[in-house]
Amino acid sequence: RKEVEQDPGPFNVPEGATVAFNCTYSNSASQSFFWYRQDCRKEPKLLMSVYSSGNEDGRFTAQLNRASQYISLLIRDSKLSDSATYLCVVNIRPQGAQKLVFGQGTRLTINP
Amino acid sequence: EAQVTQNPRYLITVTGKKLTVTCSQNMNHEYMSWYRQDPGLGLRQIYYSMNVEVTDKGDVPEGYKVSRKEKRNFPLILESPSPNQTSLYFCASSSGLAGIYEQFFGPGTRLTVL
Numbered sequence: 120r121k122e123v124e125q126d127p128g129p130f131n132v133p134e135g136a137t138v139a140f141n142c143t144y145s146n147s148a149s150q151s152f153f154w155y156r157q158d159c160r161k162e163p164k165l166l167m168s169v170y171s172s173g174n175e176d177g178r179f180t181a182q183l184n185r186a187s188q189y190i191s192l193l194i195r196d197s198k199l200s201d202s203a204t205y206l207c208v209v210n211i212r213p214q215g216a217q218k219l220v221f222g223q224g225t226r227l228t229i230n231p
Numbered sequence: 232e233a234q235v236t237q238n239p240r241y242l243i244t245v246t247g248k249k250l251t252v253t254c255s256q257n258m259n260h261e262y263m264s265w266y267r268q269d270p271g272l273g274l275r276q277i278y279y280s281m282n283v284e285v286t287d288k289g290d291v292p293e294g295y296k297v298s299r300k301e302k303r304n305f306p307l308i309l310e311s312p313s314p315n316q317t318s319l320y321f322c323a324s325s326s327g328l329a330g331i332y333e334q335f336f337g338p339g340t341r342l343t344v345l
Binding site for chain 2: 127160164168206210223224
């Protein structure tokens with residue numbers, strides 16, 4: 120089982136739709152969780168951190184479910200500019216160390 | 232402007248010809264890291280450095296070397312490149328432990344080894 124798993128997609132949704140991604144992680148000791156966004160052929164950039172209580176940033180909502188070991192990202196009222204690959208990133212903390220593991224990414228295309 | 236720079240951005244080389252990809256950050260970050268990104272495999276860490284003269288292996292260190300003589304620079308060295316090292320490489324830095332703080336990535340270096 121991979122340490123961090125994402126549905127690679129691609130997801131094709133119409134502009135204005137709501138879309139949700141999940142990401143599962145295998146290590147229950149995992150501590151920090153993030154969503155990064157990567158545009159085609161560009162570097163990843165932090166979209167948002169994921170907090171235990173869930174958090175929202177404009178049209179984006181991130182949730183953490185420790186019992187089921189997954190995090191989610193919800194995008195409301197999607198825009199054409201949301202087209203990108205979304206990377207789930209988990210600090211899996213093997214033996215107390217800090218280790219960031221990236222999911223392979225979920226590709227999203229918003230269609231006009 | 233706060234940034235991470237990498238050079239070169241694109242490189243085509245032949246098997247066995249030593250090369251160095253430079254990485255520099257101007258944010259006074261302690262933590263720096265190198266990743267490679269391959270289709271279907273996501274980003275995998277090659278090496279990382281917690282501070283000057285402190286480096287350690289990531290998940291895929293074979294065939295690579297690094298050094299951290301100055302805080303701002305973290306070059307990646309391929310002593311004898313092979314075709315399986317053809318990939319997109321990213322350097323990243325953060326102000327502290329990478330698991331807690333945001334990582335800032337360079338623009339990437341696309342390497343092709345023939």
